[in-house]
Amino acid sequence: MASIVFYLAAAVxxxxxxxAVSHRNPVVNVLSLVITFFCVAVNYALLGAEFxxxxxxxxxxxxxxxxxxxVVMLLNAPEVKAAGDARPFQRAAGLLVACVLxxxxxxxxxxxxxxxxxxxxAGDAKTIGRxxxxxxxxxxxxxxxxxxxxxxxALVLVKRKH
Amino acid sequence: MWAELAVTAGKLxxxxxxxxxxxxxxxxxERRGAAFxxxxxxxxxxxxxxxxxxxxxxxxxxxxxxxxPEAANKxxxxxxxxxxxxxxxxxxxxxxxxxxxxxxxxxxxxxxxxVAPDLNVGVLYLLALSSLGVFxxxxxxxxxxxxxxxxxxLRSSAQLISYELSMTLAVLGVLMATGSLRLTDVVAYQGAxxxxxxxxxxxxxxxxxAAFAETNRLPFDLPEAENELVAGYHVEYSSMKFAAFxxxxxxxxxxxxxxxxTLFFGGWTFPGMGAFTGWPLFLLSLASxxxxxxxxxxxFVWVRWSLPRFRYDQLMxxxxxxxxxxxxxxxxxxxxxxxxxxI
Numbered sequence: 001m002a003s004i005v006f007y008l009a010a011a012v013x014x015x016x017x018x019x020a021v022s023h024r025n026p027v028v029n030v031l032s033l034v035i036t037f038f039c040v041a042v043n044y045a046l047l048g049a050e051f052x053x054x055x056x057x058x059x060x061x062x063x064x065x066x067x068x069x070x071v072v073m074l075l076n077a078p079e080v081k082a083a084g085d086a087r088p089f090q091r092a093a094g095l096l097v098a099c100v101l102x103x104x105x106x107x108x109x110x111x112x113x114x115x116x117x118x119x120x121x122a123g124d125a126k127t128i129g130r131x132x133x134x135x136x137x138x139x140x141x142x143x144x145x146x147x148x149x150x151x152x153x154a155l156v157l158v159k160r161k162h
Numbered sequence: 163m164w165a166e167l168a169v170t171a172g173k174l175x176x177x178x179x180x181x182x183x184x185x186x187x188x189x190x191x192e193r194r195g196a197a198f199x200x201x202x203x204x205x206x207x208x209x210x211x212x213x214x215x216x217x218x219x220x221x222x223x224x225x226x227x228x229x230x231p232e233a234a235n236k237x238x239x240x241x242x243x244x245x246x247x248x249x250x251x252x253x254x255x256x257x258x259x260x261x262x263x264x265x266x267x268x269x270x271x272x273x274x275x276x277v278a279p280d281l282n283v284g285v286l287y288l289l290a291l292s293s294l295g296v297f298x299x300x301x302x303x304x305x306x307x308x309x310x311x312x313x314x315x316l317r318s319s320a321q322l323i324s325y326e327l328s329m330t331l332a333v334l335g336v337l338m339a340t341g342s343l344r345l346t347d348v349v350a351y352q353g354a355x356x357x358x359x360x361x362x363x364x365x366x367x368x369x370x371x372a373a374f375a376e377t378n379r380l381p382f383d384l385p386e387a388e389n390e391l392v393a394g395y396h397v398e399y400s401s402m403k404f405a406a407f408x409x410x411x412x413x414x415x416x417x418x419x420x421x422x423x424t425l426f427f428g429g430w431t432f433p434g435m436g437a438f439t440g441w442p443l444f445l446l447s448l449a450s451x452x453x454x455x456x457x458x459x460x461x462f463v464w465v466r467w468s469l470p471r472f473r474y475d476q477l478m479x480x481x482x483x484x485x486x487x488x489x490x491x492x493x494x495x496x497x498x499x500x501x502x503x504x505i
Contacts, residue, residue, distance in 0.1 A: 025235075027235075027238070027301075027304060031238075031297075031301075034297065050281065050282060050283045051283050051286065051343075053283075054283045054286035054287050054289075054290045055286065055290075057290035057291070057293075057294065058286060058289055058290035058293055061290075061293075061294060062290060062293025062294055062296075062326075063293065063323060063326070066293075066296055066297070066300070066319050066322070066323060067319075067323065069297075069300055069304075069319065070300075070316060070319045070320065073300070073304050073312065073315065073316060074316060124282050124283070124343075125283070125286075125343055
């Protein structure tokens, strides 16, 4: 039962992920990204990480992609023609980054022990909370500083015009 | 195994039927309530007191011509009302409708009619799914290819993102006091302590206000402001697709009321419930929950016909400069009160 759900969700995630990068209509791109995130959330839930699944939908699908959709509609972005005007070095750089990421992914999957600490017990918010303010406190605070910087940057950009 | 499946299916059917019926009743309450507030009679011809009016309306909508705009994006145009109804219906599976740990059907405990009682992130699941509801509105507005509906959809996405924040922060106060994300635990906590609206009056106020904004009801119905946008995001929708949007709005009102009651007004608990057990307690708790929800549904109607609509900048100012600081203040208060053992 669980494996059927997994393969179904994974297949839908892959297909919609491919549509997200290849379709010409920007609104369809955003929507297929929503479906991808949804399927990823299903897989989180299958792993017992219910909190992560809910957070994934709440934050990525519910808030960030709504913002994406907002911008796409506000700019009324036209349908993209086939991307023929990419410069050669852009293609080379893209290929390089893609290769590095793919190699990392393959190494990760082939690794004898999948390095996901706490899976199984980390389903509830309490465990995640203890991990965040305990062993991972420094990383947690670092991320808040990054977010704060982004917020200040956005404010500076907006205020400059007035 | 089979008994469990049967009981779960029974719960789903019972809940869906109740909610769809309450949508029909709410339509009647809304029209008669509006008439009452405006000193008129309202629809009183079909059936006793006009109670069959919703059925007649539904039949009318079913038989209306279903117009699809020529320049619409067909797929998304059809998909949008479905998303709205889907999201409005599936949010109910974590809400505890009554007591019932000692009530069994076919040997399976009913557990307060919660469809998914073992989901340990109940509140988050609810917030996550209801945040997806905005896609129905935004896509409906965009795919119709009409500038009024597009403006309605854009307004609604901005509004929902702004008010979701304050709503979540207000819920956080309740979760801190309870120490659990399950709505069953939230209700049990309120059964043993004061109902949350007393110690967390500010949080309750913020949550109720945000709930009005999240359901697109007056005074925050900017996405469908008639005098500016014709009918907002559903201008181009007709027949049952229009009815689907209307139904999802009413279902969202029922969800919002159920959430307000569950989080801040004790859920199904009622004073003097210690004297009952078993089936009497179960039935009384259902009735208590229904009465509380009915009050908040009436509050939605009452406010709609009493307050004028906010201007868009006022709406944003209220959300970001009014409600958000208040919600944070509530969090600070709850933390201090918990450390000092006041609540």
